[in-house]
């Protein structure tokens with residue numbers, strides 16, 4: 553074996569015969585591998601995605617919706633690749649073993665070590681204008697709560713707008729991106745779930761995180777992927793038909809910050825402080841500041857619990 557990349561080339565079932573998609577400049581850490589001095593430590597086992605198993609696990613409704621499902625060994629970002637499809641986004645699902653340029657909310661990076669994370673993007677063509685889509689990313693959070701609970705993960709909660717937490721630690725992030733083409737709205741729903749984070753990676757992330765492996769029995773990433781696709785399709789369909797309002801109470805009941813005093817942070821620091829009194833019918837965070845309830849729009853601010 554000449555290199556780490558070559559090792560993984562033998563594991564990955566390439567869709568392309570020449571294997572030309574493999575980015576040989578990846579560092580071992582990006583592949584979820586450890587180092588001991590000059591040595592690279594290979595994992596004991598690798599749970600690769602299996603396209604057929606994922607497709608076989610889809611519900612009838614999700615199968616009818618999904619026009620194409622593709623698994624990439626490595627990709628810059630499943631969201632970026634799907635966005636580039638333009639008007640062909642609808643019904644397409646991209647998954648990757650590893651992302652080299654995974655993107656998070658508010659310009660952050662999202663680390664997806666090889667086979668340790670579930671990185672996927674689902675494309676929807678929506679018959680709604682962007683102004684009506686304020687609650688969409690919150691609804692995807694509920695879809696993930698529903699999926700995780702199918703695996704009996706305990707203590708699953710949401711942190712506005714759409715972090716999914718288990719016992720207060722982040723397990724999943726959601727990045728929804730929209731584009732308008734010829735008057736139609738297209739949404740790319742990007743979902744990252746920590747499945748089996750290498751402990752070295754976990755330690756390097758600047759917030760409290762957890763992974764599925766710490767809360768469930770043995771599960772393949774393909775099973776998790778199919779369950780998440782099914783649940784996301786169901787919740788997005790419900791949102792498209794009925795909007796966010798019917799899901800608002802259940803969302804609030806899952807909100808880990810509900811009733812808490814919080815600071816609202818913008819790029820330049822704390823913008824305001826107040827008590828969380830729920831989310832509005834458009835998905836905005838409702839903050840009570842000095843007796844006045846103010847709506848904070850998704851994507852513009854972040855929320856942190858006050859230290860004192």
Ligand code: BTN
Pocket residue numbers: 628629630631632651653654655656657658660662670671672673715724725726727742743744745
């Ligand atoms: C966040 O919590 O900041 C959102 C993270 C979203 C990560 C997912 S992984 C699949 C998709 N592709 C990306 O580049 N980002 C999303």
